[in-house]
Amino acid sequence: MNSTDLDLALTSYRRLVDEELRVILDQPGQLYDWMRYHLGWQDQSGRKVELSPGKQIRSCALFTAAKSIGMDDASLARCAPAAAAIELIHNFSLLHDDVEDKSANRRGRPTLWTFAGEAQAINTGDGMFSIARLSQHRLSEVGFSADLVLAVIRELDLTCLRLVEGQQLDIAFEDRGDVTQDEYIRMAEGKTAAMFSAPFAIGAMLGGASDKDIKILNLFGKSLGLAFQMIDDVLGIWGNTDLTGKPVGDDLWTLKMTFPVIYARDHESPAGREFRAAYKKLPKTKGDVAHLTELLTATGAKEETEREARRQIDIGNQLLASLSFRPSPESYIEEFSSLLIGRAV
Numbered sequence: 001m002n003s004t005d006l007d008l009a010l011t012s013y014r015r016l017v018d019e020e021l022r023v024i025l026d027q028p029g030q031l032y033d034w035m036r037y038h039l040g041w042q043d044q045s046g047r048k049v050e051l052s053p054g055k056q057i058r059s060c061a062l063f064t065a066a067k068s069i070g071m072d073d074a075s076l077a078r079c080a081p082a083a084a085a086i087e088l089i090h091n092f093s094l095l096h097d098d099v100e101d102k103s104a105n106r107r108g109r110p111t112l113w114t115f116a117g118e119a120q121a122i123n124t125g126d127g128m129f130s131i132a133r134l135s136q137h138r139l140s141e142v143g144f145s146a147d148l149v150l151a152v153i154r155e156l157d158l159t160c161l162r163l164v165e166g167q168q169l170d171i172a173f174e175d176r177g178d179v180t181q182d183e184y185i186r187m188a189e190g191k192t193a194a195m196f197s198a199p200f201a202i203g204a205m206l207g208g209a210s211d212k213d214i215k216i217l218n219l220f221g222k223s224l225g226l227a228f229q230m231i232d233d234v235l236g237i238w239g240n241t242d243l244t245g246k247p248v249g250d251d252l253w254t255l256k257m258t259f260p261v262i263y264a265r266d267h268e269s270p271a272g273r274e275f276r277a278a279y280k281k282l283p284k285t286k287g288d289v290a291h292l293t294e295l296l297t298a299t300g301a302k303e304e305t306e307r308e309a310r311r312q313i314d315i316g317n318q319l320l321a322s323l324s325f326r327p328s329p330e331s332y333i334e335e336f337s338s339l340l341i342g343r344a345v
Contacts (some may be wrong), residue, residue, distance in 0.1 A: 006332045009330070016077055019080070020080040022041075034121075061086075062086055065200040065201075067331035078143060081138035081142070082139060092126070095128065096122060099113045144206065159194045166187050166191030167190070220317075227310070227313045234305050259305045
């Protein structure tokens with residue numbers, strides 16, 4: 001397998017998701033214009049554009065899981081409503097996150113709340129949440145049983161609950177300087193990993209996997225999700241805005257308790273002690289943020305976070321060995337993690 005094979009598979013999955021989303025969101029009204037803006041299909045004036053909707057990694061994970069069970073391409077296309085629901089839930093959470101974090105940019109352009117207002121951005125996210133639930137009912141129209149559709153809906157509902165529980169912890173941690181690594185993991189399991197566990201589990205469900213294998217793929221997604229969050233933490237401090245589309249340093253401006261921050265705070269070194277003392281009051285200038293970044297770098301926080309992310313990837317790949325079947329080589333499920341680690345390179 002080479003990266004081109006994986007890229008081709010992901011491109012086909014993204015096309016299925018995009019086609020389904022465009023059908024679902026083909027409705028008139030400002031609410032849907034704002035949804036289409038957030039997804040990169042329109043500009044602020046409502047004119048059509050074709051900008052990046054993001055990497056759609058979570059919805060691709062659903063297809064990857066179904067393909068690993070042995071689903072053929074025709075059957076795989078029937079999973080599109082569930083994959084679209086995953087993508088809508090993810091974007092509902094991003095719309096709310098942008099308001100909660102006061103993020104001014106995403107994917108290289110202004111976030112919705114900066115020009116539509118916080119209330120309308122929240123409402124747009126709520127609309128995406130509702131449409132995501134309705135999207136799953138389309139599974140019945142393409143031949144999946146009512147019992148299976150109900151099980152899929154329940155899985156995503158539980159995931160949404162885990163997601164907002166994790167977000168509540170993440171926000172609460174901003175007022176604490178004593179967050180432990182265990183608490184961080186519990187937060188990340190909800191805020192981020194749940195939205196990786198769900199698509200792998202749902203893809204396995206739609207593919208007809210056993211309960212045991214569904215659970216294994218759920219745990220596989222959890223490990224990948226934890227790795228994803230850790231790499232996101234790295235990019236939030238040391239990333240390239242031109243590549244990520246997000247301002248670097250946002251987490252430090254708000255004293256967010258990320259994995260590298262917790263590691264550096266607890267690091268017994270001159271840089272660690274200085275960072276621990278400095279990370280108690282909000283930075284006032286870009287120079288303050290740059291100094292915090294220098295201290296983090298000096299403690300080795302970046303390398304340690306990347307090591308832990310790779311360890312989580314290894315845990316996930318080891319789980320695949322306990323499946324009752326050998327994943328289809330064409331699913332590239334073992335290589336899927338390269339999408340996550342590759343983001344930090």
